[in-house]
Amino acid sequence: MEYEEIKKQFTSLISKKNASEYQPDLMDPKEAQDSVKWAERILAKVKIKLK
Numbered sequence: 001m002e003y004e005e006i007k008k009q010f011t012s013l014i015s016k017k018n019a020s021e022y023q024p025d026l027m028d029p030k031e032a033q034d035s036v037k038w039a040e041r042i043l044a045k046v047k048i049k050l051k
């Protein structure tokens with residue numbers, strides 16, 4: 001189910017966003033890379049659906 005995969009990635013991305021906004025420490029490089037990857041995957045799938 002493609003929708004479930006996108007939902008999972010988006011939920012993970014949003015949880016990282018909230019943590020990075022409200023926590024005093026910076027996100028570690030691995031978490032930042034994962035977040036960028038999730039965002040890129042979501043965007044790529046959305047672009048395909050918009051065509």
